[in-house]
Amino acid sequence: MSRKQLNKRQLARIQQQQDNHAAKASTINPAFPLPQATLRGLVLSRFGKQLDVEIQEGELAGQVLRCFQRSNLDAVVSGDEVVLQHDATPGTGVVVALLPRRSLLQRPHKSGEIKAVAANIDTLVIVIAPEPAPHQNLIDRYLVAAETLRLRPLLLLTKSDLPQTPEQHDSLTALLTLYTTLGYRALRVSSKTGAGLDLLRAQLAEATAIFVGQSGVGKSALINALLLEVATVEGALSAAEDKGRHTTTAARLFHLRGGGRLIDSPGIREFGLGHIAAQQVLEGFVEFRPWLGACRFRDCRHGAEDDCALREALARGDIDPRRMQSYQQICNSL
Template sequence: MKQQGQIIRSYGRRFIVECADQQYDCTTRGKRVDYACGDLVDVSVINKEQAVIENCCERSSLLYRQDDWRTKLIAANVTRIMFVTAAVPTPSEELLNRCLLAAEAADIEPVILINKADLPETADWLARLQPYRELGYTVITVSALHDIEQLLPLVKGQTSVFVGQSGMGKSTLTNALLPSAAARIGDISTALDAGRHTTTHAALYHLDEDSHLIDSPGLQEFGLSHLEATALAGLFPEMRPFIGHCRFHNCTHRAEPNCAIKTACDEGKIRPMRLDLLQKLTNRLVNA
């Protein structure tokens, strides 16, 4: 018997698929594992507990990362990405930038969410993120333990995914939104200044009939090898007005003379760290 369902847990080679009548522990045909939490799939039911995934339905969106060795699917069919950050443990601004580029490439709306608002270090981190607000990104501050009021309208009617470093409070936020989720919460390792990896698999929760949330494992890096070097500049909102105004039509914005994007950076219209990231990614993609 065949049914259609949605992947609500992803364990690498095993998936939990939620169908109309119940949930099934699923494997896949052959060695195929290119499914993500949130995917709509067709399954062949084996018994009351087990099924086999036959194929994946067309996706409306897919968030994934890719390095030189492998591709890692994060979530499918999401409408909003919540980049969960906090002042402690030490946040990575480059990781945030890479996630924003992935969101732009996947055409998924990003939100920068600063958790642990009650920490004294939060004010400095919020100030560092002001340039992203000026670029048009939504930036909100919440406390998973005390006040998530600003988050509620942003998840309403959306399929959202929490993405970010370990220890930033993604699972705590999930618990705050839906206590029955019982997402695992880990302690911060102050000695290593990094959160322990407590969420080891992606999980989808239903907040209400129209609102859904995917909690994903913590990230320490975000490979962007799947992007095209020629398309990179267009993923930076502040660089878009200068595309096509360089001296050379195939300008890579690295060493070419009369580059409009480098000139804009010299004039203070583009932050140097953003240009540095563009050049770093371009170098890697061109030389791959």
């Protein structure tokens, strides 16, 4: 898809066409102006009430319009698919409808209200590195969040170029094996050498991803290596400018080289389990699912109770002790 810059002449021509349509329509019946053409759009970002929306169809596909949304709609966020119309000023539009969401990421706001942050995310990329060393419990928390929100997780070990002691190498391999055995995807990459990045791009193509992980693991380096330079309309922020100006709150959607999309903000990178229920934690451990409901006591906490189906599975080796310990740790922290 071409993402060429929309110049003033083109904008003027579009406006002229719209004016012609409107003029024709009003000669037919001045009481009923022709309904304005609607277009599908993808919301890149929201700053206050203002939205940057990328047109998804027609001659102008790939162009970004500054939009407001109709006030009867739920708050539209980064990643939302919408229907929009051009507004009178060239380069601007109005979001008139919100299309159904595949997924929704929300966070508690300062006011205590739960607010939408980003929509239609498919993939949760959990970034780990040899340095700082990964915490298995944090990985498990992210996996529970992914299962709860119905996102596909991808465990990404970056900085694979760093020299590792044999012990480090063995423990990282054991960690990745724990998760691939459970059916999760895992990849080793390096932003520094580019190793594995093609495989990563292939995994992210056709999907919208968010990147999470401890500070210092290499998320920014990865994101920079994957980002596509996008042309924007005059006045809209480039990816680089945007990073500098909106470092605290706004989530923004970027296109990746290789066809995927990424939604990023510091708030998303730090997102955690938040307000999650004990039952969701239990269901978030995918390998526990065959035994849920099979304990003797309905309110079994899978600790010291008799006839606990989960502890029996653990004793048989059907559940890994590292995951059981992690589960107990998460429950105790709720």
